[in-house]
Amino acid sequence: MLYIKCPHCGLRSQNEFSYGGDATVKRPELNKEISDQEWDNFVYLRKSPRGKHLELWQHISGCRQWIKVERDTLTHEIFTTLKSNEEL
Amino acid sequence: MSENFRLDNGGLVNRSKKISFKFNGKKYFGYEGDTLASALIANGVHLVGRSFKYHRPRGFFGAGVDEPYAIVQMNRNNEVDPNVRATEQELFEGLEAKSVNCWPNVDFDIGAINNFLGKFFPAGFYYKTFMWPKSFWHKVYEPIIRKAAGFGAASIKHDKERYEHKYEYCDLLIAGSGPSGLASAYAAALNGAKVILAEDKSRFGGSLLTSEVTIGNQSGQEWSEKIISELKSMSNVIVKNRSQVFGYYDHNMLVMSERISDHLPETEKYTPKQRLWYIRAKEVIISSGSIERPLVFGNNDTPGVMLSSAAKEYLKIYGVLVGKKPLIFTNNDSGYETAIEFKKNGIDPVVLDTRKDPNSEIIKEAKDLNINIKLSYVVVLAKGYKKVSSADIAKISDDKKNISNIVNIKCDCICVSGFWTPTIHLASQSGNKTKFNEEIDAFIPSHSKQNETTLGSANGIFTLEETLKTSFEKGNELSKKITNKENKILVPSVVEKKSSNHDKFWCVPLPKGKNYKRFLDFQNDVAVSDIQLALREGYRSIEHVKRYTTLGMATDQGRTSNLNGLQLVSEIENKVVPQVGHTTFRPPFSPVSIGAIVGREIGKHSKPTRKSPMHYWHEKNNAVFVDAGVWLRPRYYKQGNENLFEASKREAKNVRQNVGVCDVTTLGKIDIKGPDAAELLNRVYTNAWLKLPVGKARYGVMLREDGIVMDDGTTTRISENHYHMTTTTAQAANVLSHLEYYLQLVWPELNVNVVSSTEQWAGAAIAGPKSRDVLQKLFPDLDVSNEGLPFMGYREGNLFGINAKIYRISFSGELAYEVNVESDNGNFMWEKIMEIGKVFNIEPYGTEALSTLRIEMGHVAGSELDGRTIPYDNSLEGLVSKKKDFIGKRSLSKKAYIEPNRQKVVGVIPLDKKTSIPEGSYIVKDSNAKLPNPKLGYISASCWSVEYDNPFSLAIIKDGKNMIGQKLFAMSPLKNKTIPVEIVSSHYVDPKGERVRS
Numbered sequence A: 001m002l003y004i005k006c007p008h009c010g011l012r013s014q015n016e017f018s019y020g021g022d023a024t025v026k027r028p029e030l031n032k033e034i035s036d037q038e039w040d041n042f043v044y045l046r047k048s049p050r051g052k053h054l055e056l057w058q059h060i061s062g063c064r065q066w067i068k069v070e071r072d073t074l075t076h077e078i079f080t081t082l083k084s085n086e087e088l
Numbered sequence B: 001m002s003e004n005f006r007l008d009n010g011g012l013v014n015r016s017k018k019i020s021f022k023f024n025g026k027k028y029f030g031y032e033g034d035t036l037a038s039a040l041i042a043n044g045v046h047l048v049g050r051s052f053k054y055h056r057p058r059g060f061f062g063a064g065v066d067e068p069y070a071i072v073q074m075n076r077n078n079e080v081d082p083n084v085r086a087t088e089q090e091l092f093e094g095l096e097a098k099s100v101n102c103w104p105n106v107d108f109d110i111g112a113i114n115n116f117l118g119k120f121f122p123a124g125f126y127y128k129t130f131m132w133p134k135s136f137w138h139k140v141y142e143p144i145i146r147k148a149a150g151f152g153a154a155s156i157k158h159d160k161e162r163y164e165h166k167y168e169y170c171d172l173l174i175a176g177s178g179p180s181g182l183a184s185a186y187a188a189a190l191n192g193a194k195v196i197l198a199e200d201k202s203r204f205g206g207s208l209l210t211s212e213v214t215i216g217n218q219s220g221q222e223w224s225e226k227i228i229s230e231l232k233s234m235s236n237v238i239v240k241n242r243s244q245v246f247g248y249y250d251h252n253m254l255v256m257s258e259r260i261s262d263h264l265p266e267t268e269k270y271t272p273k274q275r276l277w278y279i280r281a282k283e284v285i286i287s288s289g290s291i292e293r294p295l296v297f298g299n300n301d302t303p304g305v306m307l308s309s310a311a312k313e314y315l316k317i318y319g320v321l322v323g324k325k326p327l328i329f330t331n332n333d334s335g336y337e338t339a340i341e342f343k344k345n346g347i348d349p350v351v352l353d354t355r356k357d358p359n360s361e362i363i364k365e366a367k368d369l370n371i372n373i374k375l376s377y378v379v380v381l382a383k384g385y386k387k388v389s390s391a392d393i394a395k396i397s398d399d400k401k402n403i404s405n406i407v408n409i410k411c412d413c414i415c416v417s418g419f420w421t422p423t424i425h426l427a428s429q430s431g432n433k434t435k436f437n438e439e440i441d442a443f444i445p446s447h448s449k450q451n452e453t454t455l456g457s458a459n460g461i462f463t464l465e466e467t468l469k470t471s472f473e474k475g476n477e478l479s480k481k482i483t484n485k486e487n488k489i490l491v492p493s494v495v496e497k498k499s500s501n502h503d504k505f506w507c508v509p510l511p512k513g514k515n516y517k518r519f520l521d522f523q524n525d526v527a528v529s530d531i532q533l534a535l536r537e538g539y540r541s542i543e544h545v546k547r548y549t550t551l552g553m554a555t556d557q558g559r560t561s562n563l564n565g566l567q568l569v570s571e572i573e574n575k576v577v578p579q580v581g582h583t584t585f586r587p588p589f590s591p592v593s594i595g596a597i598v599g600r601e602i603g604k605h606s607k608p609t610r611k612s613p614m615h616y617w618h619e620k621n622n623a624v625f626v627d628a629g630v631w632l633r634p635r636y637y638k639q640g641n642e643n644l645f646e647a648s649k650r651e652a653k654n655v656r657q658n659v660g661v662c663d664v665t666t667l668g669k670i671d672i673k674g675p676d677a678a679e680l681l682n683r684v685y686t687n688a689w690l691k692l693p694v695g696k697a698r699y700g701v702m703l704r705e706d707g708i709v710m711d712d713g714t715t716t717r718i719s720e721n722h723y724h725m726t727t728t729t730a731q732a733a734n735v736l737s738h739l740e741y742y743l744q745l746v747w748p749e750l751n752v753n754v755v756s757s758t759e760q761w762a763g764a765a766i767a768g769p770k771s772r773d774v775l776q777k778l779f780p781d782l783d784v785s786n787e788g789l790p791f792m793g794y795r796e797g798n799l800f801g802i803n804a805k806i807y808r809i810s811f812s813g814e815l816a817y818e819v820n821v822e823s824d825n826g827n828f829m830w831e832k833i834m835e836i837g838k839v840f841n842i843e844p845y846g847t848e849a850l851s852t853l854r855i856e857m858g859h860v861a862g863s864e865l866d867g868r869t870i871p872y873d874n875s876l877e878g879l880v881s882k883k884k885d886f887i888g889k890r891s892l893s894k895k896a897y898i899e900p901n902r903q904k905v906v907g908v909i910p911l912d913k914k915t916s917i918p919e920g921s922y923i924v925k926d927s928n929a930k931l932p933n934p935k936l937g938y939i940s941a942s943c944w945s946v947e948y949d950n951p952f953s954l955a956i957i958k959d960g961k962n963m964i965g966q967k968l969f970a971m972s973p974l975k976n977k978t979i980p981v982e983i984v985s986s987h988y989v990d991p992k993g994e995r996v997r998s
């Protein structure tokens, strides 16, 4: 079980969090004209990297904040965790 | 048979407490402190089972977790427990155990015929033998294998024992209480670190209990007792025996199983049988010791052949002789230690040493004791079927390739020592890249991936002096880093006998023309010839060889077999062992009971049960409950002998004719506040929200970004910047996370707060033509007229002194109101409604009637909003704004979503107006079409319409818009039903929606 440092609460076990996928995906702005391809890329296409991955987790049984976690998908090593408004 | 093998003195057992037990139905005696194994050996019992594949007789090979054979089925307090090692099971009064892998009994085993058919059971025999003919698999092969295989039979009864889970955090977790564990724990504890010291066995001390050493001025055993009692007295230390750290997981999380009650005749009240500890440790010290390696020779699996360290342990801890005419076969000095113990107790052993000219303090001591030592000698073959009776021994050439001068000598046990294998399982599990140490012919930990340190013989250090020195140092160093405190300890002086180098010999060559079975893996019956065959057949990777031959698999996990197997593969392949590598060690290190893994999360405890504040009223009034997510909801209220169908029909009818009340507390509720609340709703829902006035509610549908409907519900504007959102019971948690996601990550500029208020409100839906009358009497001061409180209106009211919120919304399609009060007042509200509604014939209704009401009205719910449908499919396209953007809107213009013949919800009636259509049935055009019959759609929900008194269903079918009036078929292959049906509008009752506005 992973040990994730919530930037708001501190180190907590994985079972307090839920996974939210790739944190680098940006939702297209509202009311913006975009192609089908761009929209499909946003909705469906995700990289599945072997190695470093910046991903979203929600501290669902804690402060309920969405946080960013940089994790190695192979070794599960966690390099850094960020608040939702922070960038790497 | 029941000859006494117990010495008159010695050992750590309590001779003042005699214990009776039964093995295979026969009664024996042992002492408190015995294991089942030591007590059986004391009674001269060596035949305990049959081997896995060939059903050869099996005895004892080890004295603890290293035991590959002696697996028994326990019967404790009327509960069976399979797969128990006799060498680990402590003796208690009335213990009953029996052999496994034998039928009809251990002395006469039918499966032993496999032994004589051995040539048909070589490596990979499961793959080769049972593949053909195919039809034989189910009927013939599988039942036979099932009966013959396995290490006992699990109980099919409910396990009445209790198992607990515990979470613990510490600075240092130390696995193993031998010299390295004790020294490092002691040093860390003195530095103020929070320490957990775990010992698998019942006694602390590890090798100190059986070795002849002095620490300071104490024996090894006395020193270990002193350290343990000091550790136990310290508040920063948890000391646990009978506790095995079996798994090393990510981020220094380790799992330990504590056997609290297995050594007792029955579990004490308020005490679990076992406890699983999840331990998050800052640092881990692996002091798991080492296991002696076998030597490989003909019939080396005969009962009576065992590890020399085990023979010594039976002598020193239990005062039990494994034989009275021991033959000791060794390639190192450890065998001499066992020989010396025998000699000291009046038994004359014969030592066969593979080495030509060994010299050390220990050997000198053996010589001084006049022990018969034969150098450059090996055991070629063990003789005897159910117990060793003699051995063929021979002189071995200096190059170890040839044997000569074979003679037979009498013996009743053969104690083997092929040197030591560090127990590196935990280190390997943690991701440690192990390395091969040429000097000891074994793998030891190397680069740590996590915060883990291996000490003592687990790290290949076999002298006590160095072990203590490095362990005190490491314990001090690791804890100092954490506590910033240091209490220097003087390492005590050590007296131990020096050993000489071991001989890298491990397998005795076969005499010319002989084909003796020489076993590598005793638990899985893997012989040298099986590995040779696997390599001849082209298997190269050690992982493949393992799976093909079963070497190192099952509960034993290759503890005794691994290295000899690797030696053999590397010899044949002309490689060195590190090139071959070892297979991956996986948790658990040894078997863990399923009960311990599950813990308390069983039956009703597997998830929380939520009850509404009115639950006990429902219970008193004969409600039959149904699980709705984590909630318990009344499904129907039983009157007399009514069944579900009759009761729900009565309840639904009463809503249509008079008035009913339904507990809607379980609906998800989210409180939304902030100046941008309206803007958030406008982006989340498909319809427009900016102009909703205060005091009004609106129905809304929300989508996922892929255009699929996520949830629906009503949201009410309580005041300028305050909204009350309701969600379905099932989606409440997801919707909250969804809102938080957009507020925190996508549109952080929106000034809005959301919080769940599901538990804060108790809700009652009052529905039916007479609901207004009830409401008026509940709130006499309130204008409840159609003008005063119109459809989708919201008012606050005073319910006999209690604040209430009244929403005029309807799920049943009738004139209806939902009254919410604070949860604590829920039951008061409910009783008032029932009391006041009595004159209007009010009746409570459950989820079944609720379903009926919404289905015949054509209101879509969870069975249509099932994560596969878009608004159009549910005839909700009228709620999709064309003007504004919202979550998921861009997806709705996808080609598949705008196809003219897209699926849509419709109503379905059986032509005979009698036959109910099973939910999940397919809709097809032609019931006799060739399979696969193309399906047009499926039945999503079915009910018995109380309005028309005939069955009515909702279905989602292709081109539903143009199918009204068509005659089709509903087919349920599961229920074997084909029903002719007509497609009608989904709005079966009150299609214009007049009642809710009346």
Ligand SMILES: [Zn+2]
Pocket (backbone or CB within 6 Å): A006, A007, A008, A009, A010, A059, A062, A063, A064, A065
């Ligand atoms: Zn947090």
